[in-house]
Amino acid sequence: MAAIAAAQENADAEVMVVTQDRLPYRRPAIPALIAGYIKGPEGAKVFSPETLAQYNVKLICPAEATDIDPKSKVISILSDGKKEKLAYDAAVIATGGHPLIPKIPGADKKGVCTFTTYEAAVEIVEAAKTASCAVVVGAGFIALEIAEALMHKGLDVYFNVRSRILRRLLEPELSEFLSRKFEQQGLKMLTGEAISEIGGKSSVEYVIHKGKKIATTLVVMGTGVKPNVALAEKCGIELGPTGAVKIDNHMRTSATDIYAVGDCAESPDLGTGRFVYSPVGSIGAAAGRIAGKNAAGASQETKGFLRAQADHILGMQIFSIGHSTTSAKEVNLKVDVHALTAPASGEKSCERTSFQIAKLLTDTHDKIVGAQLVAKKFGSQFAWQLYEAVLAGENREEFLERFNCPRMKMAEALVQAVKSTVVVESVGEDKALKLADKTDQRNTS
Amino acid sequence: MEMAKAIVVNIEKCLACKSCEIACALAHSKSKVLEEAVAESPRPQRMVTVEPAGEFGVPIQCRHCEAAPCVEICPTGAIQRQSKEAPIVVEKELCIGCKLCILICPFGVLRIGPEGRAIIKCDMCLERMEEGQDPACVEACPTKALKLVSLEETTKTKRREASKQLVKEVEQKKSKSKEE
Numbered sequence: 001m002a003a004i005a006a007a008q009e010n011a012d013a014e015v016m017v018v019t020q021d022r023l024p025y026r027r028p029a030i031p032a033l034i035a036g037y038i039k040g041p042e043g044a045k046v047f048s049p050e051t052l053a054q055y056n057v058k059l060i061c062p063a064e065a066t067d068i069d070p071k072s073k074v075i076s077i078l079s080d081g082k083k084e085k086l087a088y089d090a091a092v093i094a095t096g097g098h099p100l101i102p103k104i105p106g107a108d109k110k111g112v113c114t115f116t117t118y119e120a121a122v123e124i125v126e127a128a129k130t131a132s133c134a135v136v137v138g139a140g141f142i143a144l145e146i147a148e149a150l151m152h153k154g155l156d157v158y159f160n161v162r163s164r165i166l167r168r169l170l171e172p173e174l175s176e177f178l179s180r181k182f183e184q185q186g187l188k189m190l191t192g193e194a195i196s197e198i199g200g201k202s203s204v205e206y207v208i209h210k211g212k213k214i215a216t217t218l219v220v221m222g223t224g225v226k227p228n229v230a231l232a233e234k235c236g237i238e239l240g241p242t243g244a245v246k247i248d249n250h251m252r253t254s255a256t257d258i259y260a261v262g263d264c265a266e267s268p269d270l271g272t273g274r275f276v277y278s279p280v281g282s283i284g285a286a287a288g289r290i291a292g293k294n295a296a297g298a299s300q301e302t303k304g305f306l307r308a309q310a311d312h313i314l315g316m317q318i319f320s321i322g323h324s325t326t327s328a329k330e331v332n333l334k335v336d337v338h339a340l341t342a343p344a345s346g347e348k349s350c351e352r353t354s355f356q357i358a359k360l361l362t363d364t365h366d367k368i369v370g371a372q373l374v375a376k377k378f379g380s381q382f383a384w385q386l387y388e389a390v391l392a393g394e395n396r397e398e399f400l401e402r403f404n405c406p407r408m409k410m411a412e413a414l415v416q417a418v419k420s421t422v423v424v425e426s427v428g429e430d431k432a433l434k435l436a437d438k439t440d441q442r443n444t445s
Numbered sequence: 446m447e448m449a450k451a452i453v454v455n456i457e458k459c460l461a462c463k464s465c466e467i468a469c470a471l472a473h474s475k476s477k478v479l480e481e482a483v484a485e486s487p488r489p490q491r492m493v494t495v496e497p498a499g500e501f502g503v504p505i506q507c508r509h510c511e512a513a514p515c516v517e518i519c520p521t522g523a524i525q526r527q528s529k530e531a532p533i534v535v536e537k538e539l540c541i542g543c544k545l546c547i548l549i550c551p552f553g554v555l556r557i558g559p560e561g562r563a564i565i566k567c568d569m570c571l572e573r574m575e576e577g578q579d580p581a582c583v584e585a586c587p588t589k590a591l592k593l594v595s596l597e598e599t600t601k602t603k604r605r606e607a608s609k610q611l612v613k614e615v616e617q618k619k620s621k622s623k624e625e
Contacts, residue, residue: 051538282543285520308518310548312557319548352496378553384514387549406551410505411498414456 016058016086068093068235070255090257090295093232093245094288097225097263097279102137106198112219115146127218128153134218135160135207137195140169141311141318143222147187148314150220158214160190160207168327169309169320170372171337171359177374178316185314190214225279227264240266242277249301251291259291270304270391271323271369272331278307306391310383316356317379322390323361323370335361335369338396342382343403353408355379360386360396367393381406449530449596452569452580454504458590459495461502466491468585469506472570490558492567493582504582504591507554507567509533515546515555515566532569 052059063079068091075086099114101107113124124146128134133156136147144165151157159165159182164175179189190209197208198219206215227244238254240246245260247253249268253260261267262284266275283305290300308321328335340358354375361370371386373379382405389399467479474482474489482489493506509532515524516533523539524546526532535546547555555566570580578584583591 281541282520282545285541285543289520289522308545308548310544312544312547321548380548380550380553380555384549384551387514387518407496407505407553408498410552411456411496411501411503414454414503415499415501 016060065231068231068255068258070235070237070258073257088257090259092251092288092291092295093237093253093258093260093264094262094284095228095231095264098228099221100224100226101221102194102223104195104198106200106204107221109198109200109204110202111200111204111217112198112221114221115142116225124218124220128155131155131216131218133214133216134158134220135190135195135214135216136220136222137161138165138222139224140166140222141309141313143220144182144313145311146220146222150218151186151314155218156188157186158188158190158207158209158216160195160209162192162194164191165189166318166320169324170318171325174318174357174359174372174374177357178313178318181316182314187314225263227277227279229264232260232264240275240277242266242275244277246275249303250294250299251287252294257295259295261287261291268302268304269331270306271393272333273304274331276331278305280307280309282309283307306387308387308390310380315376317373317375317377319371319373319375319379319383319386321371321383321387322368324372325361328361328370333369334364336363337361340371340373340403343405352378353405355382358382358386360399362396366396368396368399369393378407450569450593451509451596452506452567452583453592453594453599455590455592456498456501456503458588459502459504460588460590461495461497462587463495464585464587465493465504465582465591466495468581469493469567472573472581487558490556492554494554505552505554506582507533507569508552509567509569514549514551518545518549520545532567532571534568534571535566 060077060079063077063084065075065077067076068074069076073088073091075088075091077084077086097116099116099120101112101114106112111127113127114120115124128150134147134150135158136143136150137160138144138147139161144159147157147159161167164172165179165182166175170178179191183189193210195207195209198204199206199208199213204217204219206213207219208214227242229239229243229245232245232253233239235255235258237258237260238246245253245265247260247265247267251259251261251265253265263279265287267278267283267287268274269276269278286305287302290302293300306322307327308319310317310319312318323333323335325335325337338360340360342354342358356374356376358373359371360368361372363369368386368389371383371390373383373386375382382403384406385399385403388394470489470491471477471479471482473492474485476482476485493504495502495504497503509526513524513526513533516526520543521539521541523536523541524533525536526534542557544557547557570578573580579593583593
């Protein structure tokens with residue numbers, strides 16, 4: 001993302017991407033790969049060398065950047081056993097994150113997989129071919145997507161989460177609601193406790209949860225990522241209190257002309273202005289664009305990114321914007337949670353004009369700082385309004401006054417358009433005189 | 446396209462037959478032949494949906510908004526319009542599948558594509574239009590409920606009808622007072 005933005009910013013710039021991957025691809029596509037919707041790396045790729053060439057970006061891969069010398073502005077890379085040096089004017093570090101694997105005995109056995117790289121995903125696809133059951137140990141959306149993808153492949157899937165699903169994105173009531181809905185769809189939930197053991201001889205044969213033994217040959221770890229700061233640390237770049245690369249509002253690191261974005265770096269939170277660790281794809285991409293432009297000579301800064309995530313899992317549309325009580329606690333922000341009901345509409349409430357459950361979160365001044373919503377269909381018509389409200393920090397009461405159902409309004413507008421013909425009413429002379437009198441009286445009294 | 450055009454619907458004429466939905470999916474399939482398209486993988490997707498609203502059927506598709514929230518929120522700039530009159534399209538190569546556009550569309554007309562990308566969105570049949578054809582949904586509609594109209598023509602027609610009726614009223618009043 002940064003590379004393309006840089007190339008677009010400065011047509012004379014020579015932009016190069018160094019990556020260890022065989023081909024740049026989209027991490028969010030990995031669940032689709034597992035489900036079989038896309039076949040090989042070609043489906044998951046985001047930028048083929050041809051596309052990058054169109055944007056004037058040179059791709060150097062597979063290659064590893066082993067060191068950066070910020071003083072002489074030289075990057076050392078290792079490619080195919082050969083060492084090379086690249087001189088740069090500006091560099092963007094986007095080394096991503098490593099999957100966090102919980103310390104469960106047996107987590108090192110064969111059959112325990114992660115999914116942050118294409119190769120790891122292929123391992124899951126292969127294992128899924130012969131497995132009849134899988135256990136997904138999860139935290140967020142992608143873990144749920146993978147669980148759904150495996151269900152689509154016909155496996156019996158168990159979803160394990162220590163406390164509750166989507167803990168950082170949703171309030172407990174919504175986690176609870178979704179848990180029940182997912183179980184109805186066939187996803188077996190193992191909540192409240194982490195798996196205590198992964199057993200088997202050399203490869204996975206079973207897991208133990210709350211004392212119960214569950215036979216399985218595939219365990220997928222979706223328990224978050226930690227920033228990959230090896231390269232940054234090596235060249236003396238400062239890390240923030242979160243352990244990720246420290247940056248400013250221009251995505252600049254402590255080293256001159258070196259920027260950092262994505263899962264390896266911190267990012268400013270729009271609501272509080274504080275720098276947090278937020279390994280979310282949309283934020284990484286947005287940050288990448290800013291860093292790319294700045295690397296090419298611009299001076300863009302951001303007040304912060306508003307975390308907004310949405311997904312469609314097992315028939316439920318889930319939207320999470322801004323702060324939740326969990327994330328608010330981390331930045332010492334006091335929040336109140338309010339239940340949000342669907343706006344009254346002329347037509348009786350149904351899937352299309354309503355939603356399942358929603359919450360508004362406000363700070364001590366009744367300013368909206370977060371919102372969450374679960375719907376079966378067309379949830380975005382409400383989520384859009386929630387996003388704008390959180391972005392603007394709107395007052396809750398004012399928001400509730402204008403909260404409406406756009407799809408209903410559209411249908412109503414179309415009905416009106418058809419029913420109303422242009423009617424010009426002629427007022428009889430008598431009536432006209434009477435009205436004129438009245439107006440006169442009003443004006444002169 | 447010189448003037449701004451929009452696909453509008455006269456819902457009194459909509460039968461909710463969904464011919465528009467099939468035509469849309471077909472127009473966006475690889476083979477463009479129904480018998481082959483149903484077997485294609487990934488399955489061709491429709492970009493218009495007929496929604497029941499009271500006693501009416503309302504086909505809903507992307508409005509190609511002027512100040513489109515999807516264009517503003519896309520972190521990679523994948524959702525763009527090429528020019529003021531052009532429809533809003535999703536550039537597949539730049540889409541990372543973050544789904545923010547789905548989150549933000551006020552009309553819910555974006556959906557996740559089968560490949561994990563959020564691309565299901567009306568593109569105003571750009572290819573067909575360039576060859577002088579109408580959008581697939583408009584052509585398929587058996588009652589002509591769906592129409593491609595130029596917005597300026599539509600408002601002009603309304604203004605003309607309004608002024609005609611005004612004149613009619615005034616003349617009726619004149620002839621009435623003549624009789625008296």
